[in-house]
Amino acid sequence: MIIHAHYTHSLISALIISIIAGLIAWRFWGKRGSIVISSVVFSHWLLDLLVHRADMAILPRAFGNFPLLGLGLWKLPIISMGVELALVIIGSILYYRSLVPKAKGNQRKHAIAAGGLMAILLILSLVTSVFGV
Numbered sequence: 001m002i003i004h005a006h007y008t009h010s011l012i013s014a015l016i017i018s019i020i021a022g023l024i025a026w027r028f029w030g031k032r033g034s035i036v037i038s039s040v041v042f043s044h045w046l047l048d049l050l051v052h053r054a055d056m057a058i059l060p061r062a063f064g065n066f067p068l069l070g071l072g073l074w075k076l077p078i079i080s081m082g083v084e085l086a087l088v089i090i091g092s093i094l095y096y097r098s099l100v101p102k103a104k105g106n107q108r109k110h111a112i113a114a115g116g117l118m119a120i121l122l123i124l125s126l127v128t129s130v131f132g133v
């Protein structure tokens, strides 16, 4: 499958979206939160670069006829699924280690529930994308 998302998935668009997300986050969570949020948003493009076939543009709307990017891990579904599952597990562990120990009382319960729900949704998303459910 080739995805034509030359606006949202171009390198420059991803950088702009990441900066905007970081600026919004700065207002609520300060400099550190801004860096974390903008990095997380941009990580989508980096992770897509790993799995997409060469269908990711550098400039919005694939302007300039530059080569399209993508390392094509989706061509190897079992390996792709393993890498994506590992990323969900690693992300869940990082989330748990960075947030849950600092949270107290109900915040702790909410943090665990939110992290668990997100991990379940990501695994379901992985299963549906691999098996086409």
Ligand SMILES: [Zn+2]
Binding pocket: 009, 044, 048
């Ligand atoms: Zn994407």
